[in-house]
Amino acid sequence: MSKVRKIIDEAKESKNPELDLVDKGISSFDEIPSLLTMLNLTRITLTHNRISVVTPALANLTNLEILNLFNNQIEELPTSLSSMPKLRILNLGMNKLSALPRGFGAFPVLEVLDLTYNNLNENSLPGNFFMIETLRALYLGDNDFENIPPEIGHLKNLQILVLRDNDLVQLPKEIGELARLRELHIQGNRLSVLPPELGNLDLTSNKSVIRMENNPWVAPIADQLQVGISHVVDYLRSETYKFVYGRHVSANAPAPPRLSERTKKSSKPKP
Amino acid sequence: MAKKSNFITLKPVESSSLYLRRMEEKTKQGVNTSDVDELEELMLNINSYDVRKTNENEPITKIPHSLNLVGFHDDRTNTDVNIAPKLPARNLKPNTNVSDMYKNTQCVRCDYGFEPHEKIVNTNGELWHPQCFVCAQCFRAFPEGIFYEFEGRKYCEHDFQMLFAPCCGRCGEFIIGRVIKAMNANWHPKCFLCEMCDKELADQGFIRHQNKALCHDCNARAKAASLGKHVCHKCHSMIDDRPLRFRGEVYHPYHFNCSSCGIELNADAREVKSRPGFTANEMNELYCLRCHDKMGIPICGACRRPIEERVVTALGKHFHVEHFVCAKCEKPFLGNRHYEKKGLAYCETHYHQLFGNLCFVCNQVIGGDVFTALNKAWCVHHFACSVCDTKMSQKTKFYEFDLKPTCKKCFDKFPAELRKRLKKAYEANPKKNSAAN
Numbered sequence: 099m100s101k102v103r104k105i106i107d108e109a110k111e112s113k114n115p116e117l118d119l120v121d122k123g124i125s126s127f128d129e130i131p132s133l134l135t136m137l138n139l140t141r142i143t144l145t146h147n148r149i150s151v152v153t154p155a156l157a158n159l160t161n162l163e164i165l166n167l168f169n170n171q172i173e174e175l176p177t178s179l180s181s182m183p184k185l186r187i188l189n190l191g192m193n194k195l196s197a198l199p200r201g202f203g204a205f206p207v208l209e210v211l212d213l214t215y216n217n218l219n220e221n222s223l224p225g226n227f228f229m230i231e232t233l234r235a236l237y238l239g240d241n242d243f244e245n246i247p248p249e250i251g252h253l254k255n256l257q258i259l260v261l262r263d264n265d266l267v268q269l270p271k272e273i274g275e276l277a278r279l280r281e282l283h284i285q286g287n288r289l290s291v292l293p294p295e296l297g298n299l300d301l302t303s304n305k306s307v308i309r310m311e312n313n314p315w316v317a318p319i320a321d322q323l324q325v326g327i328s329h330v331v332d333y334l335r336s337e338t339y340k341f342v343y344g345r346h347v348s349a350n351a352p353a354p355p356r357l358s359e360r361t362k363k364s365s366k367p368k369p
Numbered sequence: 370m371a372k373k374s375n376f377i378t379l380k381p382v383e384s385s386s387l388y389l390r391r392m393e394e395k396t397k398q399g400v401n402t403s404d405v406d407e408l409e410e411l412m413l414n415i416n417s418y419d420v421r422k423t424n425e426n427e428p429i430t431k432i433p434h435s436l437n438l439v440g441f442h443d444d445r446t447n448t449d450v451n452i453a454p455k456l457p458a459r460n461l462k463p464n465t466n467v468s469d470m471y472k473n474t475q476c477v478r479c480d481y482g483f484e485p486h487e488k489i490v491n492t493n494g495e496l497w498h499p500q501c502f503v504c505a506q507c508f509r510a511f512p513e514g515i516f517y518e519f520e521g522r523k524y525c526e527h528d529f530q531m532l533f534a535p536c537c538g539r540c541g542e543f544i545i546g547r548v549i550k551a552m553n554a555n556w557h558p559k560c561f562l563c564e565m566c567d568k569e570l571a572d573q574g575f576i577r578h579q580n581k582a583l584c585h586d587c588n589a590r591a592k593a594a595s596l597g598k599h600v601c602h603k604c605h606s607m608i609d610d611r612p613l614r615f616r617g618e619v620y621h622p623y624h625f626n627c628s629s630c631g632i633e634l635n636a637d638a639r640e641v642k643s644r645p646g647f648t649a650n651e652m653n654e655l656y657c658l659r660c661h662d663k664m665g666i667p668i669c670g671a672c673r674r675p676i677e678e679r680v681v682t683a684l685g686k687h688f689h690v691e692h693f694v695c696a697k698c699e700k701p702f703l704g705n706r707h708y709e710k711k712g713l714a715y716c717e718t719h720y721h722q723l724f725g726n727l728c729f730v731c732n733q734v735i736g737g738d739v740f741t742a743l744n745k746a747w748c749v750h751h752f753a754c755s756v757c758d759t760k761m762s763q764k765t766k767f768y769e770f771d772l773k774p775t776c777k778k779c780f781d782k783f784p785a786e787l788r789k790r791l792k793k794a795y796e797a798n799p800k801k802n803s804a805a806n
């Protein structure tokens with residue numbers, strides 16, 4: 099513990115606005131109280147610790163732009179985080195979040211939100227979640243979403259959307275409104291069709307990436323995927339596909355079964 | 370010389386109303402008007418009228434004075450017609466007998482005689498009481514003894530100027546001494562200047578061009594410019610055919626010979642810097658087109674013409690400075706930073722607009738070195754492990770996790786089941802998921 103105190107003291111003395119406390123065995127902010135007085139900090143990295151509760155007082159660090167809490171034990175977040183005036187990057191990946199606090203979507207300037215490898219689903223999101231209009235990257239891989247709310251279409255600045263390895267059974271057509279999207283990760287879900295509106299997006303240029311493997315695609319999509327992603331996108335834009343999609347939706351076929359291997363996710367609460 | 374019609378002559382002395390009025394007066398008095406010497410009377414300047422009695426037998430007055438002249442211009446010769454000043458003939462006749470003077474004389478102004486030992490002012494033989502020797506206009510003594518005589522009256526400098534002296538068309542001050550009458554106004558010689566180059570025109574003459582007084586050279590230049598032509602810097606006449614540019618000036622090409630073969634040059638001649646990269650154009654030399662082409666002058670990659678001036682070398686080619694432009698907006702870089710991509714150059718704005726080189730972390734345009742990987746870019750400061758924020762270099766091996774770089778230390782801390790899944794996905798799609806590079 100004295101090691102951590104030494105790091106903080108040194109950072110205070112050197113006035114370094116970036117503080118790294120990676121893999122230091124920290125389990126509570128109570129162990130690092132002086133951290134909350136370092137008002138000049140612009141980045142705090144607390145990756146690979148054992149923190150379970152994020153103190154609301156962290157929001158007093160009003161110059162903070164980057165907060166990295168990847169791989170901790172966080173189950174709940176304080177509402178105060180959303181009011182941090184300069185917070186641009188918030189990494190909460192690999193924690194034990196099963197819900198987000200009310201009003202979580204109030205971040206004024208948040209650009210990158212990483213919630214990878216938690217226990218979130220569409221019911222965990224507060225009503226204003228998709229109001230973070232400044233968001234350019236949203237990482238929701240390794241969670242439990244079956245559906246994505248249509249409000250995702252509000253995220254006009256979104257360039258990166260990662261929904262890898264969830265339980266998605268369908269995508270909202272509003273994803274087709276995310277004009278700046280250039281990275282879409284939907285591999286490892288239970289998707290069999292895609293909304294034709296996805297064809298509106300520029301996902302085949304050399305600056306774009308779409309990952310869609312490991313889904314129970316309907317045969318025509320699976321066939322196109324064999325040839326290449328650009329063929330899938332061309333197919334989504336065709337009249338033929340609109341007909342196939344319409345018929346598929348109206349048939350209201352039961353969703354494909356859950357894939358078994360993800361159920362062992364380590365962030366899952368132990369039964 | 371320029372054509373007659375453009376040459377505005379300075380007006381003769383007879384066109385001066387001041388002169389005419391003065392001559393009229395002289396004629397009335399029966400003075401010969403052709404006697405130009407009389408001009409000097411116009412501005413008699415007596416610096417002092419100090420009167421003192423020194424000796425009964427010596428002259429009692431001493432009037433030191435100097436003369437200034439008003440000059441008029443003659444249109445034919447364009448030079449002053451004034452002749453060197455002569456002292457007035459009646460000036461300073463010494464009185465040998467002081468008592469005679471008292472007896473026989475009286476003040477020119479008040480007609481009373483003088484008391485013995487009274488101070489007397491004597492100008493040109495006229496005697497005055499000091500209190501009577503005053504300005505005809507303001508009746509005050511002449512400051513510093515300077516007065517001007519005109520039409521038989523004496524004026525202080527101020528009133529003389531107010532009543533008779535011309536004002537300068539440029540500075541607005543009165544003109545004492547030589548007056549230049551031109552362009553319907555009066556000027557000090559120092560104030561009558563060429564409107565283009567500010568050269569004094571009083572002695573070299575001038576040409577009216579679009580109601581401006583210009584010197585000969587500027588008139589030629591203005592005339593050429595109005596015809597869209599140049600004036601040769603050497604012979605100052607208009608260049609009717611194509612001009613030759615050399616060391617920043619424009620010439621008739623035939624004034625020069627090729628620095629290599631000596632042939633008389635035509636407008637196709639090329640100006641070449643004798644030392645590449647040397648900026649002073651005094652080093653430039655002229656060559657005929659044939660000799661120039663033999664010298665291996667670089668050819669512009671854009672317009673395919675030879676580059677005689679500054680050469681920009683980029684993209685493995687040479688360019689005229691003004692032809693090295695952004696591939697998107699076509700504005701020349703003019704020394705500003707450019708960004709190269711696939712054999713094309715772009716301005717910063719368009720490079721980033723087209724290729725998205727904003728740092729993934731700070732979201733700012735990357736000015737210095739750029740790290741590009743995983744469909745993203747980073748500035749030097751922000752290329753780091755996305756999990757632990759530890760900085761990485763080009764040489765650092767990293768894993769790809771959702772198209773973000775992840776250091777080995779962090780990857781090894783991932784849950785085993787995740788590592789297994791990621792590995793499986795990578796193996797199923799090694800090309801697409803091109804990870805650790």
Ligand SMILES: [Zn+2]
Pocket residue numbers: 504505506507508509524525526527528
């Ligand atoms: Zn006066």
Ligand SMILES: [Zn+2]
Pocket residue numbers: 537538539540541542556557559560
């Ligand atoms: Zn003047």
Ligand SMILES: [Zn+2]
Pocket residue numbers: 601602603604605606620621624
């Ligand atoms: Zn010439």
Ligand SMILES: [Zn+2]
Pocket residue numbers: 627628629630631632656657658659660661
């Ligand atoms: Zn030659």
Ligand SMILES: [Zn+2]
Pocket residue numbers: 669670671672673674688689692
């Ligand atoms: Zn060129």
Ligand SMILES: [Zn+2]
Pocket residue numbers: 695696697698699700715716717718719720
């Ligand atoms: Zn441009």
Ligand SMILES: [Zn+2]
Pocket residue numbers: 728729730731732733747748749750751
């Ligand atoms: Zn950066």
Ligand SMILES: [Zn+2]
Pocket residue numbers: 754755756757758759775776777778779780
């Ligand atoms: Zn790391």
